[in-house]
Amino acid sequence: MTLNLATLLEDSARRHPDRDAVVLGETRLSYAALDAAAGRVAGLLASRGVRPGDRVALSCPNLPYFPIAYYGILKAGAVVVPLNVLLKGREIAYHLADSAARAYLCFEGTADLPMGAEGFAGFGQTDGCEEFFLITADPAAASPIEGAQTLGRALAGVDGTFESVDTDETDTAVILYTSGTTGQPKGAELTHANLVFNALTCNRLFGGLATEHERHLITLPLFHSFGSTVQMNAGFAVGSTLVLMPRFQADEAVRLLQREKITFFAGVPTMYWGLLGALDGSVDVEEIARNLRVAVSGGASLPVEIIKQVKERFGVQILEGYGLSETSPVATFSDPERDPRPGSIGVPIWGVRVKLIDPEWKTIEGTDEVGEIAIRGHNIMKGYYNRPEATAEVMRDGWFRTGDLARRDGDGFYYIVDRAKDMVIRGGFNVYPREIEEVLLTHPAVSLAAVVGVPHDSLGEEVKAFVIRGGDVTEDELIAWCRENMAAYKYPRLVEFVESLPMTATGKILKRELTDR
Template identity: 40%
Template structure:
């Protein structure tokens, strides 16, 4: 086995290469933790605290309320909420009712929301009052019947819950939400208050029963609905938990700055915390100052995030020397982790910051560097237990030689069952149980994998393949560079040429000539950017991933305007 899976020899002794996975409704995590730790703190939201006993009671109330609205097993229920207690209650309450959860980004435009509601066939939506103007327009010509509307004050502690409505009226004077059962609009507080907390948790076939339709981020095109079963999510929670073998049951505090509606936050934070009977420290959005306040107030021990989050905290003027000292483990995903960021964060915190890899189609985690053992910075680590990975070519699934660049193919219990209503795309992505990821990478002799880039992002410059990630890593090493993104732009002579978008650290000034010299000392000439654009920020997803698609759209718009003039 170790010949075909060389990574196994680098597994810590405490991590098994294979596990037995539960076959139940994933909401059983909450039932188990509430049974064993009823009075333990489950959630802290800006000072409002819920015990496991109270969280379970609220979830049962919502589950029974959904049943009263004639939501049956397999019906889709969309959740459009930021990080708040209601998001947790909606997720587990919906699963207990047997619904298929559709997580929806609260920043979606009316058009994006309509596409997702229409595609998923969701018949109910749980959302914020502030989002209702968009929801009211987007729900037309969809299957949506009922909308349960909450407000942030429903989850806030006293006296913030009293003061928030005043602040909301001042900031949104024209916001008027109509609560009418005849129109399918229900007030969250009334639904929870009037519903029974009778025990409820629908039995499911974990292997075939869908827990979620999770839409891909759409960074390379229109989002697709990824079908994740209860077994997929259960397996990934167990795999990640096994990897974090030093975490103590009922004792860890997880800082939830990643959005829970994203699959990374959903598994590594929400499901993981509840599975481990930990405490979820909810932050409504990533704001460095608010995150620092939360760290000082509650001293989290686990902080999954994106590189941009760690960079922001390291560079924040209010970050004190001992602020990060409680953090034992950070897992970075969504984008490449610069080595200097890893080193500085570990130095300040005394904990471990390791890079991993995953995608929506894999629930999402497939790879991770060992946390307390031999690791290789700059790689995504090794496959998790029961996860097989190959580097393959274009034509078949045969593994390529060690060190050769090819496409990552993944097989494991966390791999999706397919794309919702897209049989052709499912057939193209899944072959003999293997998922072709669209990511290019290599495997070394120790079984550690390195991501080179997305197949779709390769730059073809003068007949050479240029990988944006390689150039970005060189730019990140420059002491003045805070953020960098590279993409290909049209070039009459080379077909495409390399353009770099740069955000500088505060107080630094660097010219494109200086960056050019820096790159020429470290890259072959054909890889060196020919164009530089300095900006104050880059377009990011809510999880911190640079949206190259947005940069390409900006370029296309500029070219169209030039052609018009």
């Protein structure tokens, strides 16, 4: 069966040619214009020798150029390899070589984030990558990097009537690199069917909540699976307007929620925490609440306390989902036919099966027993690109093991307990940092917390909490409060107050950096 992920954009361009597809500040690009621009990119790539199945890397923040390049690569029948915009030259060279990229499109960046310079340096270190296109903010601008051709000038004379290549549903559409928290990053191969099914299933879930013309605020980076599937692919599939934020800033996000009459917001927990902290007297919270219909969280476990505060301020129930790059990404989501259960990642989405397993892959049947989440369905990747051994470690008989620990209640709702690798073993007892963080956030003087295990001579590991304060409390007072509210083996004996927590580009807290302190 022929299927190309670019169909999601092309169909909406046919049905809603004049509707705004993307908005960035004063720039508004219609569906017809976006589709034509993507066609020009496809034509350029084909003219430079890019063939169906070739890999094409893309480094770009949340700008209109991202979907233009993304769908242009797909139209050419090639494979998109989105790269984290924070990567340095050496890391970019690794990704280009590992994915055997044939071409690379890279945004020029800014003085603070010189993406173009880093990208061109990485390109120069990669023998197999033959074409480099520098995306400039002004398409007519000369290249600020000697020897680098600009995409704008390369596109001169290329029209937008390119006829999309027919690809099979099992062909690879996108290679998403995992964060590389253990070992070198690996590229998860996702097919056209993986991503089309995931986008359409998202819209099936949101169907009873969504408006006829959804307006998304895109704060999640589009190079990440959460933003690209749940908002870009799913949004374009139903003719939504995407309001882009190149970098999440809570105060600006709140202003955009109000000004652009946003109906759909998706974010990771730290973004919701930021929005709550940005509600000052200049914000019309009631107007935001009148428009905002759908709020989605994923990427990390959402503290119940934040769910409660968002419901109180914005009048919207945050719906939680769960997934990974390897699962396209959505695997479970709040059941649209039942009341949301705060703290739960919901139930398996349509066409997907989930179970809990032990380290030997044996199924755990009991209610509220902790096991590792395993997933099977249309969302599971083909495997890690050119890594059969790594693929075999996580896949068996169509099941993918996630490395995440969870429990399942009597009604089939799943609850994340923690990452298997984040679990702290203190004196022989299993301590789940997420549980400790949930309790800490109920303290009135705690704004945000991250709990890790640190080495201890006799216990093996000790529990330590890094805390951003939202009020007056001393370390000793907070430890004493924890002792009163948690079992003796759980509560943190060590507390360190910090001004900020290290985070990834997607807003996840980098616990591995905390454990190295």
